[in-house]
Amino acid sequence: MSLNSFKRALWVFHLNTGSCNGCDIEILAALTPRYDVERFGIMLVGTPRHADVLLVTGPVARQMAPRLKQVYEQTPDPKMVIVVGNCGLEGGVFYESYNLVGPVDQHIPVDIYVPGCPPRPEAIIEAVAKAWVKLEKAAAK
Amino acid sequence: MVSLPFWNPSVCIIAFVILVAIIYLFRSRGQKKYKKGTAQTDIFLSGEKPPAVEQRHIRSHNIYWGFFQTLKRYYDPTVRAHTGIINDYILWFIALAALTALILLIASLI
16 A cells, blocks of 8 residues: 655544544544644544544444435545444444444445444544545546 | 725725636636535535525524624514514604604793
8 A cells, every 4th residue: 555645635524423433533533642643634624524534433333324315425435434343333332223224325325334332543544545545546547 | 104004996806806816716726527406415414414494594683683682682672572463662752752742842841
């Protein structure tokens, strides 16, 4: 994996669809001085309309399903979706819960999966870097 | 002698051109791949569907909210006086006409 250029920063929107906050804390950890992803130009933004990448955590609670779709539709193309944590992959510890309609890929297309409960910040950073490479390849076409 | 500033239309035109250039610069750096007519151009309300334009705009009377709030002590009695009954309004008219006539009478005597 290699990045050919750093032409522009990568803006990431984080969406919690019913997570226990474990994955969200690890995403936050990636922004702390220990990992400091902002030095690479990876930045969390407050709206999907400014984002290149969606970081989705949580197993998709029933109430969150239409919001998840709305946020996905509001993200400009080209976009990448990263699912962070086991819950978004297959329900995790909430598997078969009565109020879940997940996993995430049943509602929106997912590009990269990051398993773990929660995954380490290094794994999340690697996933975002992979999304960046995919976006660059998509932009080059 | 200090020369006073004067109004010159060319200053306004130059300022306008500079502002337009700055706005154009910002807009040209923006995201161009938005698909018009889709959710990508909708306002973001934490994933909620945005309400209709009529419902999300601030109505014009709200602009005067602070004004009415500040002058509430003045407005409350005047609003109470506006009962909507024509007899009350005629009474107000007669009373004020009598008061005006009295003032004019006193003024003419002085």
